[in-house]
Amino acid sequence: KTVGALLKEATKTATEKEKRAAELVVANKELLRYREHLEKLVADRTSELQKANMDLTTELTERKTVDGRLRESEERLKNSESRYRRLFETAQDAILILNGDTGQIIDANPFIKDLLGYSTEELLGKNLWEIGAPKDTLASKISNQQLYQNGYVRYEHLPLVAKDGHQIDVEVVANAYLVDHTNIIQCNIRDITERKKAEQLKDDFIGMVSHELKTPITIIIGAVLTALTEGVPREEAQLLLQDAVSSAESLADIVDNLLELSRAQANRLDIKKMPVDISAMVVKAMERLRD
Secondary structure, three states: OOHHHHHHHHHHHHHHHHHHHHHHHHHHHHHHHHHHHHHHHHHHHHHHHHHHHHHHHHHHHHHHHHHHHHHHHHHHHHHHHHHHHHHHHHOOOEEEEEEOOOOOEEEEOOHHHHHHOOOHHHHOOOOHHHHOOOOOOHHHHOOOHHHHHHOEEEEEEEEEEOOOOOEEEEEEEEEEEEEOOEEEEEEEEEEOHHHHHHHHHHHHHHHHHHHHHHHHHHHHHHHHHHHOOOOOOHHHHHHHHHHHHHHHHHHHHHHHHHHHHHHHHOOOOOOOOOOOOHHHHHHHHHHHHHO
């Protein structure tokens, strides 16, 4: 080859190398720019992942806290229900749980059998008048507007008929409340038969004491007024005053007996032994009956 041809080839080769070198520089710049772009994307994505991880950790922590509180609430509710059930089962009053809309019995505690003779199974699904409650008394009373307005109502001296047919006087305390969006009526039923007997005895006792107090007081007033009447002989006046004194002593005895009764009720009765003249007591009683 000639020198010119060689120079031409050399020039062409140098030009191609310069071109390739320029292309490599451009490619390196593009690669560097792409690398920087990727690094930025990776950094941004890493930041997002770190933030998401922090948010997830926070959410998991909060959820654990909520779950813990929920478990505590469920445990408290379970304990509360257990305590209520124990009180319900062991209560010494009969308790009926009614559906407030239908009036049907949905639960009953064991004491109801002691009171009325019915088992819980016999009561479920029944209305009150089906178990001995007169339809126009208890059933209507516990469904009246006062119960739903105040959430509470109390009735005394209501009649119930037990399974064996005998009548029981009861006191009923009814409470109305909501359970799972259902109207509920809870009836606490207490047998007051003995209380009524005690009240009757008390009334009889008061009547008897009133009579016993009135008799000597009447004698005292009559004797004194007669003794003070002008023209009454001295001897008769003295007898009248003696009657007044005797009646006053009887009145004092009655008051002492009442005080002793009061002490006995307060467990403070002081019993003392002393001799008693039976003959004098009989004579005194006969004189009072004669008067």
